[in-house]
Amino acid sequence: MSPPSALPRVLNRVTKVDALTRQDLAAYIPLTDQEYAAARAAASGPGLYDNPLAHLAAVIAATRTYAAVAEDALRTDAPDLLAVYLESIDTVSHLFIRDPRRGRQAIDRAYQDADNVLRRLAEASRPDALVIVCSDHGFYPATAAIVEDPANLAGPATAWHRPYGIVAVATAGSLVSAERPSGPPARGESGIITPLDVAPTVLHAAGLSIASDMPGRAATELLPSDVAARPVVRSAPLRYSPPAPITRADDGEARNRLRALGYVGATTTSLARQNLAESLFRRGKYGAAERELRALVEAQPRNVAAQLWLAQTLMRTGRPREAIAAYERAIALPGGARDALADAVDAAVTNGAADAAERMLRAGGTTQPYVRVARGIVADARRDARTAEREWRTALTAEPTSFDAASRLFDLLVRGGRAREALEPLERAARLAPDDARLVALAGDARLANGDAAGAERAFRRALDLAPDGDAVRLALGRAMLKQQKTAEAIATLGRAVPSLDRHVLLGAAYSTARDWPHAVEHLQQALDGGRATTDVLNGLGWAHLQLGHRRDAAALFARSLDVRPNQPEIRKLLRDLGGAFL
Structure with a gap:
């Protein structure tokens, strides 16, 4: 706790699990007397996170605690920046997504609680304060064919994390007014915003520079016009000196909670590095993703997901041998064959590593x-x-x-x-x-x-x-x-x-259908320049040039098409009509 003097104030706002009543839990899910008694017993012993209802009670208590501490900080300290983490939606989804009878009610209530926290914090803020809501991922529904156990938070449950979260920005005043929040003025589509973009956006909104080593961007399209109009300033990164570790008597309990939530594994490395690597990979920053993944694999060699992301990264960067080795390491781990075997064998046979494919099949067993x-x-x-x-x-x-x-x-x-x-x-x-x-x-x-x-x-x-x-x-x-x-x-x-070769081919065809010959030439030429020298591309580009009166260019393209596939009587006739003088 920093400063230490704030600890008594914070502790005064903690909601303890054993303070929750049956009605508190029943607001989320219907439960029997026996279920409630079992949850109470688990909550007072070492099996808190093994009992779903006891785990739910811990989530409810944590949400109330976070909300009370944050609201007190806003009203008492009026900080320039307040960051609040709410785990309830994610954890409740993990616990109850596969419960067809009670899951919908529990998850809906988790969203309602989060909305209530937002309103309380908005009411405690200045009307012009910017409120940013973001999630680093979404969650798949039960009908998304995910086979992993969603409630095994310390294991493969991250397979349920849909790679699309949300980000939304509004002023505190608009959130508490009776009028519908208008939000920042629309300035066109924002495109894709990743978790890496949130911190740069907050820094820019606060009028601060963004460190040059931060990989994200300031998503100015989310901000009010006057803030968005300011130039984005990049600066040299500050040297980071980690603080001295503080040891507390309840560190073991805290670590058990983080492990139950899936944020700490069997080793001391958390999922933060893996999440960062995934974000970097999705943005095409493969070098940075590889650095994070190699560090993660070194710290957690039994992390199947990390090995698979590393293998995909290595395949994208043209290193199939290294990728196959990463796949083999993943397959050798418990549960790894289910997730890795098909892609691994595919990579092996595609790259002429038949022996590796056979080894993998034997390992699948x-x-x-x-x-x-x-x-x-x-x-x-x-x-x-x-x-x-x-x-x-x-x-x-x-x-x-x-x-x-x-x-x-x-x-x-x-x-x-x-x-x-x-x-x-x-x-x-x-x-x-x-x-x-x-x-x-x-x-x-x-x-x-x-x-x-x-x-x-x-x-x-x-x-x-x-x-x-x-x-x-x-x-x-x-x-x-x-x-x-x-x-x-x-x-x-x-x-x-x-942009891609397939996109250029399709756009070339579309513009040809629309008789927009200049755009058809533009896209088909880009496809051809990229190596897509098929008869369809050559003939389509030749025809577009012919419509524009570029007879010499058209003749050259038709001749090239006939070199690829001679048996094209219509193209041969077109070329003959154009006359051989152009060739």
Whole structure:
């Protein structure tokens, strides 16, 4: 506690777990006398976090404590910056997301409590004070095909963390007034904001400089116009000197609580570094992500998630051998094969490491669905399509929502001209897991492959609702729109995607359909410059040049297309009509 003199004031506002009544718990979930008695007993002993209701009581007490301490600080000290952490929504979601009878009530009440805390803090603040609400992640619903135990907070429960949280900004006055909060004036789309951007935004709002080594940006689009108009100032980072550790008698209890919440593992390294690494990876800052992950793996060599993120980072940076080694380390850990085996074997066979793939399969060692998927990958690499199909269908029979099995079966069937056979298993998977963005998008792919562009569009729109930064889905949605002659909508949708060769090809086709030949040339040329020298791109670009009167350019492109594939009588006729003089 700093300053130490504040400790008595803070302790006076602590709500203890044993002070909660049955009515306090019943506001979250209905419970029997026996459940309440068991929770009371657990709350007074070492098993507090092993009993879900006792754990809930601890969450309620903590939320009330945080709120009381924060409100007192605002009214007494009027600080320039107040930061409050509320764990209730996350922990209650982990504890009760799979409880079909009581989970919805408990989670709804956690949100209501958080809203009430916000109102109390806003009422205690100056009307012009900026209130920023942010979460570093969201939470998947029970229908998202997550297999890990959500209540095992010290284990793999982070699989339930949806990588999309929220950030919102409003003045305290607008939150307590009867009028609907207007918030900062709209200045267009804000794009993606990550947890790394929150601190720079707060610093800029406070009129302070941002250290040059901070990887985030000031999200000025969230701030009032006068604040947003100020130039963002970067400065040299200050040298950090860690304070001397303070040992307290209750340190052991505090550590047990953090471990129960999932923020401290079996070693002394917390999840903060892993969360930072994930944010860096999603922003394409692979070098920085690798540094964080290597430090985490060194401290926690048995952390499966860290090994997998490191493997993905190494694959993205063109180091498959190192990535395969990281995958093998993950597979050797308890529970690692389920999460890692399919991607690991895929990486091995794709990069010519057949021996590594065989070692991984032996390490998997069972007939679980994920092992079937991996066996199918090896069979497919050997061009044994029949065995691959059998393995993937067997995996889907055992686990109908397995994306690894469904996506690979779909690719195999499409390659074999049997796309219609993929519809039933993929539609079934999407029905069973309607909140799994990958499975919903895969069902869209199956519909599009079978000529149902309207049905594909519906699926892709739903998948984008679930995963707003899913650029591959955005491109597929644009393709489905083009199939339906929705050219203007397709151009708008594709324009929001991150630049890529596929995006340039699709935009080239869309602009050609709209007879916007200059933009068609621009995008198709970028696709060609990037190495996409297919006959479709060459012919499309040649045709766009021809419409603009660039006959020489068109002839050269058609000739190049014929070099790639000679059997194109229509293109050969076009070239002949243009005349060989241009070549």
